Amino acid sequence: MSNFWIAFATLSRRARPLPTATARSTTTTVTGKTATVNAGSSTKFVRSTHGVNCTGSCSWKIYVKNGLVTWETQQTDYPRTRPDLPNHEPRGCPRGASYSW
Numbered sequence: 001m002s003n004f005w006i007a008f009a010t011l012s013r014r015a016r017p018l019p020t021a022t023a024r025s026t027t028t029t030v031t032g033k034t035a036t037v038n039a040g041s042s043t044k045f046v047r048s049t050h051g052v053n054c055t056g057s058c059s060w061k062i063y064v065k066n067g068l069v070t071w072e073t074q075q076t077d078y079p080r081t082r083p084d085l086p087n088h089e090p091r092g093c094p095r096g097a098s099y100s101w
Contacts, residue, residue, distance in 0.1 A: 047075060 043065045049058060059075035 043070070048072075
C-alpha cells in the first residue's frame, strides 16, 4: 500500500467525539452586545489560538461538538497589567478571526 493510501485511510477515519462539557449555555459580551450560545450536552470548550503567521498571543474560546469546531469567541479573562490603570481588554486579532471562517 502506498504512503498516499495510508495517509488517506488515517485521515478519513471518523473522529471520536470529545468529552462532554458541564455547561449548557454560555453568555458572552462583546462591544456592549450580549449573545448566548447554547451548548448541547456534547459540546466541549477549549482554549486555543489561531496559528496564522502570528505570535499566538491572542486567546480564543473554542466550542467543539462531535470533534468539530462549531463556534469561537474571544477570551477576555487576561490578568490586569497594573491596578492603577483601566483594563486594556485585549481581544483576539481580526486576522485570525478572518482565517477561521
